[in-house]
Amino acid sequence: MNYRHGYHAGSFADVFKHLITINIIEILLRKEKPFCYLDTHAGRGIYHLHSNPMPKSRVGGGLQSPQESSGGIGKIINCEIDKSPLLVQKYLEIVKGWKYPKYYPGSPAIAKTLLRDSDHLILTELQTEEFKFLKENFKNNKNVAAHHLNGYQGLKAFLPPKERRGFILIDPPFEKTEEWNTIIEGLKEGIKKFSSGVYAIWYPIKDAKSQVFLNSIYALKLQEVLTVELSIYPKDVPLKLIGCGMLILNPPWPLKKEIQSWLPWLWERLAVNRSGDYHIYTGSH
Ligand SMILES: C[S@@+](CC[C@H](N)C(=O)[O-])C[C@H]1O[C@@H](n2cnc3c(N)ncnc32)[C@H](O)[C@@H]1O
Numbered sequence: 001m002n003y004r005h006g007y008h009a010g011s012f013a014d015v016f017k018h019l020i021t022i023n024i025i026e027i028l029l030r031k032e033k034p035f036c037y038l039d040t041h042a043g044r045g046i047y048h049l050h051s052n053p054m055p056k057s058r059v060g061g062g063l064q065s066p067q068e069s070s071g072g073i074g075k076i077i078n079c080e081i082d083k084s085p086l087l088v089q090k091y092l093e094i095v096k097g098w099k100y101p102k103y104y105p106g107s108p109a110i111a112k113t114l115l116r117d118s119d120h121l122i123l124t125e126l127q128t129e130e131f132k133f134l135k136e137n138f139k140n141n142k143n144v145a146a147h148h149l150n151g152y153q154g155l156k157a158f159l160p161p162k163e164r165r166g167f168i169l170i171d172p173p174f175e176k177t178e179e180w181n182t183i184i185e186g187l188k189e190g191i192k193k194f195s196s197g198v199y200a201i202w203y204p205i206k207d208a209k210s211q212v213f214l215n216s217i218y219a220l221k222l223q224e225v226l227t228v229e230l231s232i233y234p235k236d237v238p239l240k241l242i243g244c245g246m247l248i249l250n251p252p253w254p255l256k257k258e259i260q261s262w263l264p265w266l267w268e269r270l271a272v273n274r275s276g277d278y279h280i281y282t283g284s285h
Pocket of ligand 1: 001003004005014017039040041042043044045105106107108124125126127130149150151152171172173
């Protein structure tokens with residue numbers, strides 16, 4: 001396993017994924033009943049932006065600029081906060097609270113900031129070094145359990161959560177071509193054990209593989225599905241991660257409408273020379 005998320009921390013893909021993560025959590029927080037947040041590929045939780053390891057591609061061969069955060073969080077951190085969408089304001093407040101630009105919060109830190117003491121975080125990370133940091137970063141938090149474990153095994157081990165309400169973030173590195181199928185198998189297992197959970201899966205848009213993946217999921221006719229995509233480069237840029245998507249099963253109401261209120265704003269600021277585009281689809285497309 002070569003992948004280290006430190007190189008990608010704060011990239012456009014992180015900004016997109018973390019905004020959707022916050023949006024889902026914010027909706028779940030509107031009900032008093034506690035819930036569980038399961039992060040199957042947690043990473044180290046918090047990233048030091050100036051001590052990045054050697055660049056490793058997220059999707060193989062698709063290296064981005066040496067400091068990816070400059071094309072992501074770096075492009076929006078100084079926006080006019082009062083004129084930005086409310087969800088973006090919330091996100092920037094969280095990022096600043098974790099001491100950006102020195103650090104950038106990963107999904108576990110973002111979720112931890114938002115969750116109540118009555119909610120519960122389960123974090124799984126397979127890479128030994130990343131796990132050491134993760135464990136250390138959350139060691140004094142009573143409602144956080146970090147496990148040195150394969151995230152797909154975590155789906156079997158920790159679902160259904162005792163709260164019977166849950167949000168499962170699946171954010172793999174896509175180092176191996178089998179990852180797409182591994183996700184599908186993992187999802188089937190997860191849903192068998194916990195069909196009412198909200199599942200969000202991040203995926204890269206680089207070639208035709210993402211559409212093949214989506215078609216396989218739609219064909220399963222599992223649950224209600226929401227697909228959100230953001231591309232910031234033209235389609236013909238060779239070897240680049242041109243965009244990314246999130247597939248959300250059982251999207252909580254009114255997630256779609258709320259994403260529509262900030263996604264165009266985000267594309268306007270992140271798109272390179274106004275290339276790429278954004279989409280939100282309900283059901284198959
Ligand atoms: C994209 S990063 C996660 C970033 C994190 N979710 C965030 O948003 O801050 C993917 C992580 O998954 C880890 N990983 C790779 N394969 C794994 C597996 N099968 N189970 C759990 N973690 C895995 C990698 O070491 C890496 O830290």
